[in-house]
Amino acid sequence: MSTLLLIEQVLNGLQFGVMLFLMAAGLTLIFGVMGLINLAHGSLYMVGAFAAAAVAGATGSFVLALIASLIAAAAAGAIIELVVIRRLYDRDHLDQVLATFALILIFSEGTRWVFGSFPLFLDIPDLLAGPVTLPGGIQYPAYRLLIIAIGLLVAFGLFQLIARTRIGIQIRAGESDREMIAALGVDISKLYTLVFALGAALAGLAGALVGAIQSVQVGMGEPVLILAFVVIVIGGIGSIKGALVGALLVGLTDTLGGVLLPGFFGTFMEPSAATAVGSSLASMSIYILMAGVLLFKPTGLYGSA
């Protein structure tokens, strides 16, 4: 294993991690502020990817596609918040799980209805299609670097939003005592719709960005959703900082595990068996990481009890 390859994989892990952060940030905000577990978050990711693919197909512009993904996902988020989700805030988690599971069924099959079962493709803009040479002579795809940059930028923006703006103050106040801020004259239902739309927009952006690397298809959101759950369980539910740390941990563990584990077992096993054991363990590695964190901190790294 050369150092160059290792650095490349670390970058891949980072890229995966910041994508997970975009998903997990919305989930953890929605849980923190509204106390709602939203399984349909993966559907919003899918909506973003499909909107981007459709707009890119029609106009050929990647920037327009990204904007479309943000708008479409935020709109879808706002609509389901107004129609369904707001009836669920004072229900128990079981009802929330079921209702949002029903939303997944509706979104997935509805998308299949409109776009068909075949995957769509979203092309990376020509400008970013090639590799760039990093210091040290590493060739790395420009587009993936862009994803890392966008992810870190969004993370920074989100921290600023939460820490410094009026909306951020209201969000934090809503997390600690929703009756009190309602009594102080903040329109809590408008705030909830806003937070939900913000989380949805982040998921949609993630879907569009990843859609250009992978294919855009029905059901693409759920594997990412479950990884995002692992992220916020590790980071602590409700904590944006936890979501960032958890996302990077999961991204790096998953990517490096897949590369390093087969090689590690190859040092003392025959190659075919080593690949089998290594890849099986790699596919389980993030869950083992999660179990490990839970053993020591049942509420996650940054969670409050």
Place this chain on the structure above:
Amino acid sequence: MSRATLLNTALFLMLPITALAALLLDEPFIITLATKVAILALAGVGLNIALGLGGLVSLGHAAFFGIGGYAMGILAHHAQTFTPLMEAPFLLDGTKSMPVIWLVAVIAGACAALLIGALSLRTSGVYFIMITLAFGQMLYYFAISWPAYGGEDGLSIYVRNGFPGLNTLDPIQFFALCFALLALVLFCAGRLAAAPFGLALSAARQNPERVETVGLSPYRLRLLAFVISGAITALAGALFADLNRFVSPTMLSWQMSGEIMIFVILGGVGRLFGPVAGAALFILLEHVLGGLSDFWHVYLGILLLLVVLFARGGMIGSLAGREVAHD
């Protein structure tokens, strides 16, 4: 008799009546559908012990369903290829005998539930939901990446496994077997809910602090409930794999977990016969709506949404009145 008892009796008898009518009309496919309902209801009864009695919202029960399926698949695969399951430290052969397979499935399901439960029950609420989901996914990816037993393609079994004294290839006999198991498990689950253990478990759901004060450990009660629940769901998984003569990672997928939960909810949480009603309604919908449109999941989603938002007691709750509280 109360309306609930009357409804339960009707529900319970509906399955064998449907199967017998189908036998008389020579419609083997309907018998297979009734068998599917019985098996899925069994999985639902398993989940309902954790969900309804224990208040444990597990979104990872497909793990146990799939473990049961793979227990059947692996044992039968070795028996049909005449390869031993393992040679060291002692020789162990595969088997095509259902009782042995069931026993293995139940034990494997219980062990998995013990491990997953012991970790997951350290947390509660929404953490518990996400963690059970994550562990389910872990097994799903493990099954996909493990090439020895078919990986993503799954395992096919050529001939259905045998049960002493029965011809399991005959649809009505296999139905009778599955239905008898369902009846047995329903009976046991009913006794369990009324037994000191079931009462303590319900109390731990409603008021864990008080349960702890009288000297019982909610953690241990819940863990035991989770183990029993996992074992029953694994048994259903073994039967389901035998019904299809096929097992694949799909049985472990989280959509499966969601579907098992749907059976329980459509019927009514915490109702003993809820999963029977729910599974019957689900298969009926799949059959009727699936015939109308390829996209029947949209209608299922809308129906589920309406049940959750407006008919909180599920089918039995709406028909029999008196909502069972769940929290």
